[in-house]
Amino acid sequence: MVSPPVLLLFILCSCYYIAHGGDDEHRSSVTLEPRRATVSVPLVHRHGPRGPSRNSDKPSFTERLRRSHARANYMMSRASHVMVSAREDDANVSIPTHLGGSVDSLEYVVTVGLGTPAVPQVLLMDTGSDVSWVQCAPCNSTRCYPQNDPLLDSTKSSTYAPIACDTGACRKLAGDHYQNGCTGGGTQCGYAVEYGDGSKTRGVYSDETLTLAPGVTVKDFHFGCGRDQRGDNDRYDGLVGPRFSLPSLVVQTSSVYGGAFSYCLPARNSEAGFLSLGAPPGAANATGFAFTPMRRLPGVATFYMVTLAGISVGGEELDVPPSAFRGGMIIDSGTVVTGLPHTAYNALQAAFRKAMAANPLRPNGDLDTCYNFTGYSNVTVPKVAFTFSGGATVDLDVPSGVLLEDCLAFHESGPDVGLGIIGNVNQRTLEVLYDAGRGKVGFRAGAC
The missing domain is CATH 2.40.70.10 (Acid Proteases)
Known part of the structure; x- marks a missing residue:
């Protein structure tokens, strides 16, 4: 489990x-x-x-x-x-x-x-x-x-x-x-x-x-x-x-x-x-970090935002148009699961279910892609990666950054024109660096 x-x-x-x-x-x-x-x-x-x-x-x-x-x-x-x-x-x-x-x-x-x-x-x-x-x-x-x-x-x-x-x-x-x-x-x-x-x-x-x-x-x-x-x-x-x-x-x-x-x-x-x-040693030179520009929501200075440019499952990039991400993504350590706009979420769910087809789905009233791993000694969870504006690609930790209680830790946040939120499950084991002075957000894998 x-x-x-x-x-x-x-x-x-x-x-x-x-x-x-x-x-x-x-x-x-x-x-x-x-x-x-x-x-x-x-x-x-x-x-x-x-x-x-x-x-x-x-x-x-x-x-x-x-x-x-x-x-x-x-x-x-x-x-x-x-x-x-x-x-x-x-x-x-x-x-x-x-x-x-x-x-x-x-x-x-x-x-x-x-x-x-x-x-x-x-x-x-x-x-x-x-x-x-x-x-x-x-x-x-x-x-x-x-x-x-x-x-x-x-x-x-x-x-x-x-x-x-x-x-x-x-x-x-x-x-x-x-x-x-x-x-x-x-x-x-x-x-x-x-x-x-x-x-x-x-x-x-x-x-x-x-x-x-x-x-x-x-x-x-x-x-x-x-x-x-x-x-x-x-x-x-x-x-x-x-x-x-x-x-x-x-x-x-x-x-x-x-x-x-x-x-x-x-x-x-x-x-x-x-x-x-404070910025960790080497961060100014991007040592070990993948950086993306920090985005601001006009009139609201309280959230850190980034622009998601693509998602891949098992190394295959999803066919999601850039317009599906135009609302931007808030990074929040208090929200648990990630909310993706409609088109992006549907593509992710379909690709993940296809990659996990050998494992039986189970009903769950909270999240819609959950699995019954009872009796399975080895479960292969596909790698999920985010690509942000500027080309930064971040692999989520597997399985802790992808599954929550044996469920895909994503849900649909709303229409494509709206905002999305990157929740704390996807952030596990990543060092997330907020460098306001340089206007960027960095991610470093395997930090804890």
């Missing part, structure tokens, strides 16, 4: 700071070890042996796909219009806005340190979010969900400070249409994030020292100190959001790492991948 799925990961970078000049109050100070150009953090599956939810019941296959489809639908609608809402108030904290977020299909976590002295925090990594947050004390059981670690106590840190309302950092968080970045007459800047699945977090927007690795700290890191969380969260301490906008981790550290980052999602949830800030 093929190993069970590894849902999500991580992270999108931003060149908002680079392109817009930034703001002194959003420019964090990064302290590095001598001659250290990049920093990497282990990335593990939430339900794996080293994850915070290892002893919890993980969602069913159907539930994970439901969340993935909901996330993909949200992102499609987000591409059409930016979802911003404002509601609720707080007597002590001014809430500038509800920042639209993605659906919670998050599954990969990293461990960082927060505060002085540094306290370990296990955080979900979400490419669809920009505001990072943790649960903070005081917070009772009706306001915060259970987590394995103690709640972060800001009174025990010598570097914690709430951000004031009348500051550039708060105004940037709120947007230009909120007076001074605050509402309700409070003195502390508040944050409130409501995700597409209805879960939410709110609290005080704050400054703190973030420790990424021994000797690597980010001073004056802006994050949310959450005191009111609602939704189906499970055992982790918070979230780190590096989406393509302020105030993400990648934006706040762009003066050091240049707006570049990479990650690798492991093939199995018992293994560890990594998240790295």
Whole structure:
């Protein structure tokens, strides 16, 4: 049997700071070890042996796909219009806005340190979010969900400070249409994030020292100190959001790492991948990487997009016209299966079924090309490869990057004129490098 799925990961970078000049109050100070150009953090599956939810019941296959489809639908609608809402108030904290977020299909976590002295925090990594947050004390059981670690106590840190309302950092968080970045007459800047699945977090927007690795700290890191969380969260301490906008981790550290980052999602949830800030050695010269131009969706700066030019199955290129890919493909670590436009998906499904004709299909209500491998000691899965604009060709890992629960990890996303999404299953074992400074996305095989 093929190993069970590894849902999500991580992270999108931003060149908002680079392109817009930034703001002194959003420019964090990064302290590095001598001659250290990049920093990497282990990335593990939430339900794996080293994850915070290892002893919890993980969602069913159907539930994970439901969340993935909901996330993909949200992102499609987000591409059409930016979802911003404002509601609720707080007597002590001014809430500038509800920042639209993605659906919670998050599954990969990293461990960082927060505060002085540094306290370990296990955080979900979400490419669809920009505001990072943790649960903070005081917070009772009706306001915060259970987590394995103690709640972060800001009174025990010598570097914690709430951000004031009348500051550039708060105004940037709120947007230009909120007076001074605050509402309700409070003195502390508040944050409130409501995700597409209805879960939410709110609290005080704050400054703190973030420790990424021994000797690597980010001073004056802006994050949310959450005191009111609602939704189906499970055992982790918070979230780190590096989406393509302020105030993400990648934006706040762009003066050091240049707006570049990479990650690798492991093939199995018992293994560890990594998240790295900064371009890896040799990437500038394309050593080991296949690069394609980074594409922007006009009016929406929050997604990384590429142009798919072709697909092959078993070394044979599919007969799909370029027009079938003209909508572009969003790369997302939180969406599970890849959504292809109608013509491309039908061609892929037909070619894959033909190559797998010796194996019996089985019914499945979630995906339409699933197999029964019971009694088969050897199963040959055909290689699937993507070709991107510029000629970059990337072989997906076999079988972990092609099959999910013995099902083809693709579905139809809609008509050819629409967007597609490259999900996290197809990204397994690849190092995916987002180099905003050079305007390209790179792929390196066998990285984790």
